[in-house]
Amino acid sequence: MSRIAYFGPAGTFTEQAARSLSTGQELVPMETIPAAMTAVRKGDAELACVPVENSVEGPVTATLDGLAEDSPLVAVAEALLPVHFTVLTRPEVRTVRTVASHPHALAQVRHWLERNLPEARVVVASSTAAAAVAVRDGEYDAAVTAPVAAQTYPLKVLAEGVADVPDARTRFLLLSPPCPPPEPTGADRTSIVASMANRTGALAELLNELALRGINLTRLDARPIKGNFGFYRFFLDFEGHIAEARVGDALAALRRRCEVRFLGSHPRADGVRATVSATATDSDFAAAAEWVRAVRSGERA
């Protein structure tokens, strides 16, 4: 049976994302994001599921660095999970005196805790799932966890849908070794990482190549390259699929300017369809190329 390596432990948001993206594969928790990627690179797993960005916390730098380094991996699918926490306790607990979770989770439920468990001491755990385990073992009274943890651990649900920012979301990628991308759907996302020396106007030039072809950017993260001072990596997500003319043309233009690694074209989890301007459709590109061919051969002018 094929396997999906995911950033564990079990009972976290990433497991929940991996479940939603699985088509029957075995789910294998890995201790770190790099370890999940390495499992795919070594062939120990077919796919890896890792978080890539959170609308409150920003980009997941371990994932970005891991995509830019070592052998290439491409995203073949994505999942978007609302960051709504579940608060779990043991059935016999009457008063919650301690509440545990991962610091990132605690940061996202601070106001809720102040309003609903003002007397509880807040303690830090290494993951939301570790907090649930500690509650099960009697170490603490309550845990702030991913909803999936309620199915994994024999605990009582004290509250569901807990979040200070109601629309906070985390996006997860399903990564594969390079392979033919999934078919275009009209609501696709393409991701690349472009590496270049820092000089005035360099990033403006890259973004112009996209804008000139009517391609809408959906995310941009700039990261300095470790140990290579003054060199930057730009992680760009934009609308469209590499099978489309405007995207292929833009990627070729970027490739002439700098080092580019393709990180995948796949359907968007939010289903938002790309708006293609009247000058940038596949038939616009085909007609223009045909005209250049005809002019070159002397048939037209």
Place this chain on the structure above:
Amino acid sequence: MSRIAYFGPAGTFTEQAARSLSTGQELVPMETIPAAMTAVRKGDAELACVPVENSVEGPVTATLDGLAEDSPLVAVAEALLPVHFTVLTRPEVRTVRTVASHPHALAQVRHWLERNLPEARVVVASSTAAAAVAVRDGEYDAAVTAPVAAQTYPLKVLAEGVADVPDARTRFLLLSPPCPPPEPTGADRTSIVASMANRTGALAELLNELALRGINLTRLDARPIKGNFGFYRFFLDFEGHIAEARVGDALAALRRRCEVRFLGSHPRADGVRATVSATATDSDFAAAAEWVRAVRSGERA
């Protein structure tokens, strides 16, 4: 005596940064980054010291969101600290069986721990300073802390300069209510946040305004605006000072295009001087403006 509110507790990297930026003010630890900013907004402190970016972990989103929201604050100085940890223990500890720290710190010393303390159980604390306190109180055997913690707590230094990535650095800002910026030095950084609806080419247009005036970008972070779907904030840092013609001209051009908030012009901690191209010096701008004035008045053509 005037006060600098900083993201505490005492004995962390932010305290170390606040000390280096202090000119004799009292240092007051605050529990969170927003609380440090609020202290300045309410007038409880004159200045606030907060982290803004880490070369390994990326941007500090709480600081970015805090700068874009509520009443304006401007950065009047910055500090750049190498992220080198100190490992502290009690003098009587013979064998380190447990080592504690904040998860971000643990992530940055993972390899060192595997090589040097392979038998130690790694436990999570709410801050590097909280880990030092827990070691002092006998709860754990060793703590991974900021160097300044060795001066704060009566513990033994087991190792210094500990870091998996040797050149990892964190940048800190000293924030003030709006005030005249410090004098230009030739090695300055200007920061803004620009807010706009997501549409094709919008960011390319902003960056072109900078590139056309020879202004080199040093950082860009794109953040979705909470609760305002499809609207983005772009945090831009670039070379130069608002007192310089090319920067003032670019800021005016950006202001015509979108909402812009000025986040300060101040000397760069790394002392890197801006390279101003031959077409973008203050005298170039003055000569060009004089020519337009002369043409308008019919003196020249």
